Amino acid sequence: MKWHDFLTVAGQNDYPHRFTNELIFCQFMEATGAEIVVRCLAEEGVEFVFGYPGGAVLNIYDEIFKQNKFKHVLVRHEQAAVHAADAYARATGRVGVALVTSGPGVTNAVTGIATAYMDSIPIVVVTGQVPTPAIGLDAFQEVDTVGITRPCVKHNFLVKDVKDLAATMKKAFIIAATGRPGPVVVDVPKDVTAHLTDFEYPATVEMRSYNPVVKGHSGQMKRAVQMLLEAKRPMIYAGGGVVLGDASGQLTELARLLGFPVTNTLMGLGGHPATDKQNLGMLGMHGTYEANMAMQHCDVLLAVGARFDDRVIGNPAHFAREQRRIIHVDIDPSSISKRVKVDVPIVGDVQNVLTDMLALLKQAKEKPDAAALNAWWTQIELWRSKNCLNYNRNSPIIKPQYVVEKLWEVTKGDAFVTSDVGQHQMWAAQYYKFDKPRRWINSGGLGTMGVGLPYAMGVQLAHPEAQVACITGESSIQMNIQELSTCKQYRIPVKVVMLNNRYMGMVRQWQEFFYGSRYAESYMESLPDFVKLAESYGHVGMRIDKPEDVEAALKEAFSPALKERMVFMDFQTDQTENVFPMVEGGKGLSEMILAEEL
Amino acid sequence: MSRRHIISLLMENEAGALSRVAGLFSARAYNIESLTVAPTEDATLSRMTIVTVGSEDIIEQITKQLNKLVDVIKVMDLTEGSHIERELMLVKVKAVGAGREEMKRTADIFRGRIIDVTDATYTIELTGTGSKLDAFLEAIDPAFIIETVRTGASGIGRGERSLKV
Ligand SMILES: Cc1cc2nc3c(=O)[nH]c(=O)nc-3n(C[C@H](O)[C@H](O)[C@H](O)COP(=O)(O)OP(=O)(O)OC[C@H]3O[C@@H](n4cnc5c(N)ncnc54)[C@H](O)[C@@H]3O)c2cc1C
Ligand SMILES: Cc1ncc(C[n+]2csc(CCOP(=O)(O)OP(=O)(O)O)c2C)c(N)n1
Ligand SMILES: [Mg+2]
Numbered sequence: 017m018k019w020h021d022f023l024t025v026a027g028q029n030d031y032p033h034r035f036t037n038e039l040i041f042c043q044f045m046e047a048t049g050a051e052i053v054v055r056c057l058a059e060e061g062v063e064f065v066f067g068y069p070g071g072a073v074l075n076i077y078d079e080i081f082k083q084n085k086f087k088h089v090l091v092r093h094e095q096a097a098v099h100a101a102d103a104y105a106r107a108t109g110r111v112g113v114a115l116v117t118s119g120p121g122v123t124n125a126v127t128g129i130a131t132a133y134m135d136s137i138p139i140v141v142v143t144g145q146v147p148t149p150a151i152g153l154d155a156f157q158e159v160d161t162v163g164i165t166r167p168c169v170k171h172n173f174l175v176k177d178v179k180d181l182a183a184t185m186k187k188a189f190i191i192a193a194t195g196r197p198g199p200v201v202v203d204v205p206k207d208v209t210a211h212l213t214d215f216e217y218p219a220t221v222e223m224r225s226y227n228p229v230v231k232g233h234s235g236q237m238k239r240a241v242q243m244l245l246e247a248k249r250p251m252i253y254a255g256g257g258v259v260l261g262d263a264s265g266q267l268t269e270l271a272r273l274l275g276f277p278v279t280n281t282l283m284g285l286g287g288h289p290a291t292d293k294q295n296l297g298m299l300g301m302h303g304t305y306e307a308n309m310a311m312q313h314c315d316v317l318l319a320v321g322a323r324f325d326d327r328v329i330g331n332p333a334h335f336a337r338e339q340r341r342i343i344h345v346d347i348d349p350s351s352i353s354k355r356v357k358v359d360v361p362i363v364g365d366v367q368n369v370l371t372d373m374l375a376l377l378k379q380a381k382e383k384p385d386a387a388a389l390n391a392w393w394t395q396i397e398l399w400r401s402k403n404c405l406n407y408n409r410n411s412p413i414i415k416p417q418y419v420v421e422k423l424w425e426v427t428k429g430d431a432f433v434t435s436d437v438g439q440h441q442m443w444a445a446q447y448y449k450f451d452k453p454r455r456w457i458n459s460g461g462l463g464t465m466g467v468g469l470p471y472a473m474g475v476q477l478a479h480p481e482a483q484v485a486c487i488t489g490e491s492s493i494q495m496n497i498q499e500l501s502t503c504k505q506y507r508i509p510v511k512v513v514m515l516n517n518r519y520m521g522m523v524r525q526w527q528e529f530f531y532g533s534r535y536a537e538s539y540m541e542s543l544p545d546f547v548k549l550a551e552s553y554g555h556v557g558m559r560i561d562k563p564e565d566v567e568a569a570l571k572e573a574f575s576p577a578l579k580e581r582m583v584f585m586d587f588q589t590d591q592t593e594n595v596f597p598m599v600e601g602g603k604g605l606s607e608m609i610l611a612e613e614l
Numbered sequence: 615m616s617r618r619h620i621i622s623l624l625m626e627n628e629a630g631a632l633s634r635v636a637g638l639f640s641a642r643a644y645n646i647e648s649l650t651v652a653p654t655e656d657a658t659l660s661r662m663t664i665v666t667v668g669s670e671d672i673i674e675q676i677t678k679q680l681n682k683l684v685d686v687i688k689v690m691d692l693t694e695g696s697h698i699e700r701e702l703m704l705v706k707v708k709a710v711g712a713g714r715e716e717m718k719r720t721a722d723i724f725r726g727r728i729i730d731v732t733d734a735t736y737t738i739e740l741t742g743t744g745s746k747l748d749a750f751l752e753a754i755d756p757a758f759i760i761e762t763v764r765t766g767a768s769g770i771g772r773g774e775r776s777l778k779v
Contacts, residue, residue, distance in 0.1 A: 162630060167641050171684040174629070191684060224779065225626055225687040350678035353671070 019507045019580040020480035023087050047215035049178045049208040050075035053142060056185035058085035059217040062113050064104060064477055065089070066097040070117025071157060072144025075209035089477065089506060092498035094121050096470035098128020099496070101139045102199075103467075103474030105132075106457045107432060109262060111192050112139040112474065118146055118206075119157030122164065127464060129199050130168035134461025135283060136260055138197035140188045147207035148176055161203045170198030178211035186221045195228025196348040197260055228347060232364035232372055240343040240360045241376045243316055248388035249395075250276045251314035253299065256283030256460070257321015257346060257366050264288060264453040266370035267320065273377060274384050277396055279307040281322050283460045286450035291429070296396065297405075300328040301599045302442045305404035305608060308599065310396055312338055312606040319344045319358070321366045323351045325461075332356055334604030345369050404597050404610055405446055414563050416440060416515040416589040419570075420447035423485060423513055426570040431483040432475045434458065436468035436492030439521035442595045444487040466495030472510035473502060483511070483574060490516040490586075491540050500553040503582045511573045512584045514546065517591045525594045529609075550584035559586045618647070619673050620665050620692040620699060620769045622777050626685040627653050627660040634683050635662060644668065644676055648701075648744075648766025659687070659779065663768045665744070688777055696772040702739070703747045704729075706761040709736040713758060724750045735760065743767070 047055065053076050057065060066089045069077045080088050091097040094116045101112030116125045122143050132139050146155040162174045171191050173184050181204070188200040244250060258267050264287045271278045271294055278288045279299040288295055297304035299311050311317070311329070317340050322328070329335045332355050342358040344351075345366055352361045362369055407417045420443050423431070433448055434457040435441040441458055450456045457475055459467045472486035493514055503510065523538040547557030556578060560569045566587065573583040596611035625631050632651055639646045647665040654661045666676060673691065680689045692699070705726075709717050714736075721728060721738045724746065730737035740750055744767055751762065771777065 163633070166630075166634065166637050223684070226684050348682065350675060350682055354675060 018480070019509055020477075022507075023477070023480070045214050046212050048075065048079075049181050049204065049211050049213075050079045052178070052181045052213070052215050053185065053204065053209065054079040054083055055215065056182055056217055057113060058083065060111070060189050062086045062111075064101075065113045065115050066091055066100040066104075066474070067115030068094050068097055068117065068121060070121050070144060072118035072146060072206045073115060073121075073142075073209075075206065076115065076142070076144070076204075088115075089473075089502070091470065091502050093496065094124035095128045095466065096473075096496050096499050096502070098125045098139065098141060099131065099467050099470035100474035100477075101141070102128060102132040102137045103434065103457050103471035104478045105137050105139055106471075107454050107475040107478045109454065111189055112137070114139065114141045116141065116143055117157070118144040118161070119159050122159055122161045126164060126168065129165055129201065131459050131462045131464040131467060132199045133168045133170070135256065135459065136197050137199065138192040139199045140192050141199060141201045143201055143203045144209075145174065145203045145205040148205045149207070151205065161201065165201045168199070169201050170196075172201035172203065174203045174205075175208055176205065178208050178213045181208065181213075182215060182217050183221050186218050187223060190221065190223075191226065195226075196351075229363050230347075230365045230368055232345070232362045232369035234372070236360055236362045237369065237373050237376060240318070240362060241373055241380060243341055243343060243360060244274060244276075244318060244377075245380060245382045245384055247276075247316035248385060249313060249315040249392045250274070250384075250389075251310050251317050252276050252278040252288075253281070253311060253317055253319045253322055254278060254284045254287045255281040255320065255322025258284055258287035259321075259453040261321060261347070261366035262453070263321070263367035263370050266367055266374060268292070270370055270374055270377070273374070275389055276318075276384075277310055277393070279303070279311060281325070281328055281460075282445055282458070284322060285445060285456045286453040289451040290449035291451055296400070298445055299605075300325075301330070302446065302595050302597065303599075304446075305402050305597055305610065306396055306399040308597070308605045308608060309399045312604070315340050317342045319346075320370070321346060324355045326355070329356065330599045330605040330607070331602055334607070337604070402610070407611065411563065411590065413590045414560065414566060414587055416443050416517070416587075416593055417447050418563060419513060419515060419566055419587050419589065420444055420487065422567050422570055423487070424448045426567065426574055427483050427485065431455070431485050432457065432479060434468050434471035434475060434484070434486045436486075436488040436495075437463045437465045437522070438489045438492055439517070439525065439593070439595050440487050440489045440492075440515040443515070465492040468492055469496050469499045469503075469510070469512065472512070473499060473506075473508050476508050476510050477506070485511045485513050487513045487515065489521060490514060490518065490543055490546075491520045497549075500550065500555065500582075500584075503555065504553045507580065507582075509578075509580050509582050511582070513570075514584070514586050515589045516543075516546075516586050517589050517593065518543065519591055521593070522595070528594070529600075546584055546586040550582070555582040555584055557584045557586070559588070561588045616667050616669050617673075618665065618667050618693070620663060620697065620767060621677065621680070621689065622692050622769055623662050623664070623680055623689045624654070624687045624777060624779060625660050625662065625683070626687070627658050628685060631660055631685050632662075634685060635664070635680065638679055638683065639664075639666075642675075642679065644672065648764075650766045650768055656779070661777075663766070665767050687779055690771070690777045692769045692771060695775055697769050697775070698772060699743045699767050699769045700741050701744050701747055701767045702741050702765045703750075704763045705738045705740065705751070705759065707736050707738065707754065708734060708758045708760060710734050713755075717754065717758065720750070720753055724753070726750065
């Protein structure tokens with residue numbers, strides 16, 4: 017028996033009494049709203065629904081009870097339901113689904129929705145609502161769900177008529193997954209879930225107002241290719257769009273063909289293999305010296321699926337000081353020329369556009385300027401030789417970087433890694449070399465502490481046989497620690513790698529640098545005994561105090577003996593360690609603070 | 615350099631459509647001088663006219679962000695080409711003594727119509743560009759103004775220029 021067998025074997029574990037009458041699905045033409053919701057999800061091929069019941073969704077839960085097309089995963093807090101659905105989407109490229117009740121169910125879900133929105137993740141969140149006649153009367157557990165979520169969804173719907181329900185569900189899945197992906201909320205009042213109508217799930221739905229551009233403009237792509245071939249100091253800056261658009265193959269081929277250096281944003285990690293010689297690592301606030309210097313000093317920049325975030329280019333005025341021509345490929349026109357003016361905008365899907373550009377490149381008679389490129393690489397290697405990610409490997413106290421490096425070794429660089437938010441997130445990004453897309457699962461745009469554990473759950477369920485590690489901090493993990501219980505119920509064998517510095521390290525770092533070391537409220541004391549805590553849920557707990565024990569602990573956690581177990585590793589790390597390099601807020605990209613300078 | 619722009623858009627005539635646009639402007643801290651909305655001859659469509667002020671970059675972002683709204687079908691910056699702008703204003707003014715005749719003359723000059731009369735007041739209806747309406751209000755003594763109500767600008771492209779599905 018594998019830990020996940022029960023997910024497909026009906027009647028085991030959590031639904032001892034469920035009846036699995038498949039015929040229920042096709043016997044009746046007429047269906048209630050609740051049946052329609054469930055049947056639409058099944059039609060979409062949904063594997064998991066992450067949710068939490070309540071009054072407004074009880075009809076839907078009753079239909080879930082009667083079916084066996086998808087598995088419902090009962091979380092312990094609605095925020096975690098949305099995070100898990102979001103992680104499922106990040107790790108698979110498919111739409112993640114969450115289901116929550118009205119009122120507090122929705123407000124708890126909002127952080128999850130906003131997190132997915134900021135990172136353009138396709139999820140559908142079905143929310144219960146009070147019955148239509150009660151809407152607006154301050155009914156029990158009523159909130160204006162469409163109003164509350166509007167600023168943090170790609171789109172949302174309130175379904176007032178059961179006849180619209182199936183088409184709305186279809187639209188929700190289409191909108192979430194196409195164009196620039198994002199979360200869609202479908203708010204379903206309780207009476208609608210009880211009403212009957214003829215059910216037919218449309219294969220597709222036309223929306224005259226929604227037609228994302230997929231193909232790039234051929235003239236612009238020609239100009240772009242020309243510009244790339246003329247470059248003396250080229251640079252490829254690849255973001256989350258490359259991962260979201262499943263274009264890492266095309267990107268890697270293009271980079272190889274041209275021989276250009278590549279940097280990834282935090283969201284783009286794995287979009288180009290980190291161990292490739294052409295990869296300069298992450299850029300931005302905590303990017304590598306070589307990536308940031310090359311970004312600042314290049315003469316032609318190809319930006320793909322990246323949005324010139326403030327954590328990436330630093331001060332835009334400083335960035336604009338150097339002359340460079342910019343080609344920007346993005347599916348969302350509003351990402352283009354938002355913070356930085358570009359020369360060649362190409363609106364389209366990254367896979368589509370890169371495929372076309374590759375074809376143009378292969379036809380082109382010109383070749384990249386080898387001499388110029390050589391000189392450029394010499395410069396880059398000089399920057400690289402600063403070895404900006406070096407740290408003290410002989411410390412008697414566990415260095416957090418060391419734990420991540422060892423994790424990479426022990427998992428052979430092939431794990432799915434989720435993280436929370438803080439210093440540990442940056443160390444994970446810097447020291448775990450992601451060679452494949454969709455392996456690095458974190459909250460970049462919203463920076464939501466608490467995502468790590470629910471993210472790991474969503475990923476592990478999506479890939480039951482994979483190694484899944486959650487790199488977290490002792491502060492972040494406590495924001496969704498209740499999910500240890502979900503892991504127990506579903507026996508989800510994720511491995512938690514907690515870098516415990518007894519501080520909100522990222523906050524402490526800023527206070528050290530910019531607030532005269534006045535550590536206002538950034539300590540984390542009164543911590544639980546995490547080993548006992550994990551054990552109390554039936555998991556394996558480990559506490560690691562010495563550097564020499566790090567590797568052994570990781571090896572044990574990822575050994576076949578513990579493959580089916582959740583393991584919680586509490587690494588007692590150096591409290592004073594800081595993340596370097598660092599570009600201070602408002603500073604230019606090339607004005608980095610390096611470890612050795614302090 | 616900030617300039618005044620009139621943006622017209624067509625969107626699905628659905629509940630909540632207006633709040634999506636209004637919410638976008640407040641969330642992204644764009645200016646709204648006025649916003650008018652009503653269904654078109656096709657009742658499934660709403661047409662909205664938004665008057666805003668911003669630099670070229672901001673206006674570019676505004677049109678892109680509006681286009682991105684799932685319910686929005688088409689967006690046009692009317693000020694980018696020749697267009698006609700009209701706004702309706704109703705002004706209730708004191709109309710007594712010598713001022714009564716004076717008020718009527720001023721209204722005539724601005725092609726206003728008096729649409730309600732009492733012993734002491736006129737209600738004047740005026741249409742025109744925003745600046746014409748402003749000019750009327752400046753031309754009369756503010757002490758005479760009891761109440762004004764303006765619709766905000768509506769606009770349409772000249773000649774062949776049109777915004778249709
Ligand atoms: C503590 C902390 C520190 C951080 N430090 C850094 C840092 O040092 N460096 C860093 O890079 N980030 C950092 N971030 C993350 C940062 O805040 C942003 O989330 C991130 O940089 C954005 O990545 P991106 O530009 O790749 O855009 P994403 O948010 O991934 O956006 C993707 C872009 O691709 C487009 N797109 C989507 N799908 C497609 C498609 N199919 N085809 C074409 N285009 C598509 C979208 O329209 C969008 O413009 C940090 C975050 C935190 C919390
Ligand atoms: C929900 C939430 N609240 C507050 C913050 C601000 N914040 C960013 S990092 C951080 C500290 C994280 O501490 P920990 O999880 O221990 O990680 P460390 O930095 O120590 O590695 C805080 C409070 C946030 N990102 N998210
Ligand atoms: Mg910490």
